[in-house]
Amino acid sequence: MPVEPMVPSRAPTGASATRSRARVNRAAEARILAGVRPLLPTIAGRVRCLAPALAALVLLAMLAAPATAVLQQPPPFDGDAAYAHVRTQVGFGPRFVGSEGHARQLEWMVAHLRARADTVELQRFTHRFQDGETRELTNVIARFRPDAAERVLLLTHWDTRSVADEEQDRSRRDQPIPGANDGASGTAVLLEIADVLSRHPPPVGIDLLFIDGEDYAPGDMFLGAEHFADNLPPESERPRYGILLDMVGDTDPWFPMEENSRAHAPELLDRVWDTAERLGYADFFVREDVPAVIDDHVPLNEAGLPTILIIDPDYGPDSSYWHTHDDDLRNTSPRGLEAVGRVVLAVVFEGG
Numbered sequence: 424m425p426v427e428p429m430v431p432s433r434a435p436t437g438a439s440a441t442r443s444r445a446r447v448n449r450a451a452e453a454r455i456l457a458g459v460r461p462l463l464p465t466i467a468g469r470v471r472c473l474a475p476a477l478a479a480l481v482l483l484a485m486l487a488a489p490a491t492a493v494l495q496q497p498p499p500f501d502g503d504a505a506y507a508h509v510r511t512q513v514g515f516g517p518r519f520v521g522s523e524g525h526a527r528q529l530e531w532m533v534a535h536l537r538a539r540a541d542t543v544e545l546q547r548f549t550h551r552f553q554d555g556e557t558r559e560l561t562n563v564i565a566r567f568r569p570d571a572a573e574r575v576l577l578l579t580h581w582d583t584r585s586v587a588d589e590e591q592d593r594s595r596r597d598q599p600i601p602g603a604n605d606g607a608s609g610t611a612v613l614l615e616i617a618d619v620l621s622r623h624p625p626p627v628g629i630d631l632l633f634i635d636g637e638d639y640a641p642g643d644m645f646l647g648a649e650h651f652a653d654n655l656p657p658e659s660e661r662p663r664y665g666i667l668l669d670m671v672g673d674t675d676p677w678f679p680m681e682e683n684s685r686a687h688a689p690e691l692l693d694r695v696w697d698t699a700e701r702l703g704y705a706d707f708f709v710r711e712d713v714p715a716v717i718d719d720h721v722p723l724n725e726a727g728l729p730t731i732l733i734i735d736p737d738y739g740p741d742s743s744y745w746h747t748h749d750d751d752l753r754n755t756s757p758r759g760l761e762a763v764g765r766v767v768l769a770v771v772f773e774g775g
């Protein structure tokens with residue numbers, strides 16, 4: 424993720440904030456254990472079985488969805504299955520542009536997608552980096568129902584950072600990070616969504632975009648998103664909106680509402696957070712506004728493709744794991760992956 428860590432402004436700081444977050448998360452955990460979480464939206468045939476209040480809720484959701492949408496029950500999404508993709512990626516080693524891990528991940532990811540998506544396109548390009556080297560980068564676009572006129576874009580970055588520039592231990596700052604959260608987590612969710620969509624065709628066309636070169640190093644960022652934004656398909660084939668996932672694998676998920684998303688796609692932002700609340704994830708998808716985060720949604724929004732960002736900008740105590748060697752498997756979990764996967768699938772299947 425992004426250049427602008429939101430440490431100072433992201434959230435209330437200090438003991439009271441810690442306590443309040445701990446309380447929120449304990450509440451979420453209690454509900455998950457109680458098994459109440461999946462207040463699943465339903466297809467018409469199941470409405471009869473529901474309590475009247477829930478039926479009314481479903482009706483409201485149907486009315487709120489765009490007129491063209493096909494209301495469908497979202498397919499299941501397994502956080503543990505998604506998390507296995509985090510492990511696999513971290514197993515490749517650091518995946519910064521030009522590294523061996525980067526090449527291995529690209530090969531693995533493309534094979535995974537080719538076995539599941541209707542089409543897979545590799546968008547290759549080169550960039551001259553700050554160190555004077557020119558390197559090759561690859562955005563990967565996996566399409567489901569490529570002929571559908573109505574399309575939705577889900578995106579994330581798949582590369583990791585070549586330096587640990589926020590590391591406390593200065594002697595290790597020039598070493599690459601594992602990127603279990605920053606890189607592998609969003610990619611894992613989208614790879615698992617590809618698996619789900621291969622078994623449950625979506626009601627609209629879905630484009631999964633895996634962006635390269637988001638996070639190489641200061642001064643070499645957002646390269647893949649800028650390339651994609653400069654080469655958008657013609658208006659008639661363009662996705663209606665985008666949902667960007669970044670750093671969704673924290674053990675303590677906290678997804679506030681980000682300012683750039685609010686500025687460019689306010690209705691979508693509200694719809695995603697409403698969906699999360701209905702699915703029982705209100706303690707993860709919090710209704711707290713946070714300042715703008717500079718991330719891959721910025722070039723897309725500037726190019727006219729309204730895109731929101733789902734991010735947990737608070738990684739570790741005072742965000743101390745961000746862009747450090749602590750961004751590893753120990754500090755990630757399936758919890759956020761599962762919440763984000765379920766919410767995104769519900770948004771797509773219920774409203775397009």
Ligand SMILES: [Zn+2]
Binds near residue numbers: 424425584605
């Ligand atoms: Zn990053």
